[in-house]
Amino acid sequence: MATSEKLSASQSRSLKITGEEIWKNKTEKINAELFTMTYGAIVSQLCTDFQRDYNKVNDQLFSMGYNIGVRLIEDFLARTALPRCEDMIRTSEVITKCAFKIFLNITPQVTNWSPSNDAFSLILLENPLSEFVELPMDATKQLWYSNILCGVLRGALEMVQLDCDVHFVSDILRNEPQTEIRIKLNKVLKDEIPIGED
Amino acid sequence: MAIYSFWIFDKHCNCIFNREWTLAADTNSGTMNSKQNEETAKLLYGMIYSLRSITQKLSKGSNTNDVRSISTGKYRVHTYCTASGLWLVLLTDFKQQSYSQVLQYIYSHIYVKYVSHNLLSPQDFADNESEMRGQGIRKITNKKFLQSLEAFLVPMINN
Amino acid sequence: MSGPPAALTEKQKLQQQFQLFQESLPKVNQLALTLLLNETIPLSMAVQKRLNESELSKMENDDELQINDIDLKDKLYITPKLDLPSHKLIQEISKCNEEDKLKVIERLRNIGFQIGNKMSELLVFTNNPNLEFKDMDLLLIMKFICRDVWKQLYGKQIDNLKTNHRGTFYLFDYDYKPIQPFSIEGDNSDEKTQEKELELVKPFLEIPVGIINGVLSSLGYNKEDVSCEATFVDRPDEKSKAAFPKGISFHVQILNQ
Numbered sequence: 176m177a178t179s180e181k182l183s184a185s186q187s188r189s190l191k192i193t194g195e196e197i198w199k200n201k202t203e204k205i206n207a208e209l210f211t212m213t214y215g216a217i218v219s220q221l222c223t224d225f226q227r228d229y230n231k232v233n234d235q236l237f238s239m240g241y242n243i244g245v246r247l248i249e250d251f252l253a254r255t256a257l258p259r260c261e262d263m264i265r266t267s268e269v270i271t272k273c274a275f276k277i278f279l280n281i282t283p284q285v286t287n288w289s290p291s292n293d294a295f296s297l298i299l300l301e302n303p304l305s306e307f308v309e310l311p312m313d314a315t316k317q318l319w320y321s322n323i324l325c326g327v328l329r330g331a332l333e334m335v336q337l338d339c340d341v342h343f344v345s346d347i348l349r350n351e352p353q354t355e356i357r358i359k360l361n362k363v364l365k366d367e368i369p370i371g372e373d
Numbered sequence: 374m375a376i377y378s379f380w381i382f383d384k385h386c387n388c389i390f391n392r393e394w395t396l397a398a399d400t401n402s403g404t405m406n407s408k409q410n411e412e413t414a415k416l417l418y419g420m421i422y423s424l425r426s427i428t429q430k431l432s433k434g435s436n437t438n439d440v441r442s443i444s445t446g447k448y449r450v451h452t453y454c455t456a457s458g459l460w461l462v463l464l465t466d467f468k469q470q471s472y473s474q475v476l477q478y479i480y481s482h483i484y485v486k487y488v489s490h491n492l493l494s495p496q497d498f499a500d501n502e503s504e505m506r507g508q509g510i511r512k513i514t515n516k517k518f519l520q521s522l523e524a525f526l527v528p529m530i531n532n
Numbered sequence: 533m534s535g536p537p538a539a540l541t542e543k544q545k546l547q548q549q550f551q552l553f554q555e556s557l558p559k560v561n562q563l564a565l566t567l568l569l570n571e572t573i574p575l576s577m578a579v580q581k582r583l584n585e586s587e588l589s590k591m592e593n594d595d596e597l598q599i600n601d602i603d604l605k606d607k608l609y610i611t612p613k614l615d616l617p618s619h620k621l622i623q624e625i626s627k628c629n630e631e632d633k634l635k636v637i638e639r640l641r642n643i644g645f646q647i648g649n650k651m652s653e654l655l656v657f658t659n660n661p662n663l664e665f666k667d668m669d670l671l672l673i674m675k676f677i678c679r680d681v682w683k684q685l686y687g688k689q690i691d692n693l694k695t696n697h698r699g700t701f702y703l704f705d706y707d708y709k710p711i712q713p714f715s716i717e718g719d720n721s722d723e724k725t726q727e728k729e730l731e732l733v734k735p736f737l738e739i740p741v742g743i744i745n746g747v748l749s750s751l752g753y754n755k756e757d758v759s760c761e762a763t764f765v766d767r768p769d770e771k772s773k774a775a776f777p778k779g780i781s782f783h784v785q786i787l788n789q
Contacts, residue, residue, distance in 0.1 A: 213568055217643055220643050249480075252457055367384060495619050515717050517713070517714075
């Protein structure tokens with residue numbers, strides 16, 4: 176697979192400006208702590224429901240995120256009018272500079288590219304879902320607190336024909352050094368053609 | 374009449390909405406999601422698909438170039454295609470060059486609001502594989518979508 | 533010739549400080565909160581289904597593939613099992629049996645309760661010069677809910693508050709924000725479909741019910757002494773066609789008053 180060049184500085188800047196402009200002028204804002212609290216109530220309820228079986232909580236958060244993501248993508252595309260990305264490099268820039276900026280007002284870093292540029296990591300330096308949250312001991316070993324984000328990303332990417340694995344690698348909530356989400360492209364889904372036309 | 378009809382196609386090659394206005398004098402005229410338009414829908418889909426496909430090939434593989442309008446002798450077809458595989462299509466006369474802002478408005482303020490953010494509505498109109506690849510028949514039928522669309526487009530029909 | 537502007541009163545200075553403080557807090561897009569809140573309703577049904585399924589498999593002694601080896605699990609990433617789409621889960625709530633339905637509703641009220649609890653803590657500790665929690669009686673607490681809690685969560689206040697001054701309150705929200713885009717598939721000009729639409733949307737009201745309970749609880753009114761129910765009501769005047777057809781009335785009763 177040919178190595179794509181990194182996005183030119185001007186392309187990158189224009190995505191950044193798009194994201195910032197939409198955040199600044201076309202968004203109704205609320206205090207992040209409300210959002211943190213609401214999410215905390217949801218995770219807490221799930222932990223009670225699944226009796227602290229954190230694998231089940233992780234899966235449920237992922238599934239919830241997926242259902243949000245498949246609809247959120249339309250809102251995102253309507254706001255930004257962005258076309259499909261040519262490659263994962265551009266995808267990573269759109270995700271961090273536009274999507275995260277517009278919805279959560281954060282810009283994760285992109286690192287750890289795979290040799291064939293089909294996988295990368297997002298490093299979240301701040302996370303409005305988990306601000307001031309402390310996990311109980313047993314949860315620090317198994318719970319991916321913000322797993323809803325993985326579901327949202329997977330659902331949204333799937334709707335633009337990118338079949339990706341999205342999962343947490345580490346989380347500062349677990350006393351790990353950083354919060355890292357890995358996104359790996361499995362395959363580009365083929366656009367459907369009507370039966371009888373192939 | 375300025376606007377003849379409006380169509381929405383989804384990523385499964387299905388027409389999930391159509392509205393045709395027939396009489397300039399009566400804006401309640403015409404059809405909505407009617408079976409009569411099945412054939413037309415498929416032909417319209419095919420025409421847009423072929424031209425988009427060729428356009429993308431001519432742009433040396435880059436998918437940032439896309440069809441915006443197609444003119445025939447009798448009407449102009451305006452298309453707005455999203456990265457999520459949704460096509461919003463308007464058939465109009467020749468008075469106005471571009472309707473892309475109209476289509477963009479319909480997408481952001483009517484489709485996203487009353488389909489994507491409406492949890493009572495499906496987001497994916499194909500329930501299973503047998504409804505994909507152009508074989509599906511489900512349509513957008515919720516009243517808020519229909520009313521908002523009428524309210525927005527009807528004033529433009531006789532421009 | 534006008535003199536220098538009058539000095540701000542102490543209260544005005546505090547209000548200004550409070551404004552600046554509020555503006556400096558980290559923000560997120562309101563849509564993120566709305567989508568999160570709305571998705572809790574299908575989530576609640578999805579959880580109930582999963583709980584029912586695992587009860588069933590426990591009884592049938594199904595062999596579930598357990599990957600306990602942590603190393604293996606990391607290398608073998610399997611996409612988690614997904615639930616039905618949101619709109620189908622919502623339909624299931626109105627179709628499931630009474631027992632499950634009650635559990636789904638209770639789950640939603642619990643989530644709302646926790647939100648309400650934490651919200652009052654949040655707002656109590658923000659040094660808002662407009663709020664004096666020391667001498668808050670029930671009426672002031674209800675006004676707090678109507679103005680501050682609702683404004684924070686939904687960007688608008690409760691439209692109307694009625695009380696008999698003996699522990700019963702009616703809070704009217706004629707444009708409850710989270711449900712405004714909701715609209716049932718199919719022609720809803722007949723009564724049956726309209727009723728079905730309200731039935732599908734009803735569970736969404738359990739979250740604000742829980743929130744009201746949660747706020748009252750954190751300000752000293754125990755769960756057992758508070759009863760809160762939500763119903764659909766007609767709007768008092770003709771509003772634009774684009775809004776959800778009904779408004780909401782929250783009936784709050786404080787027992788032992």
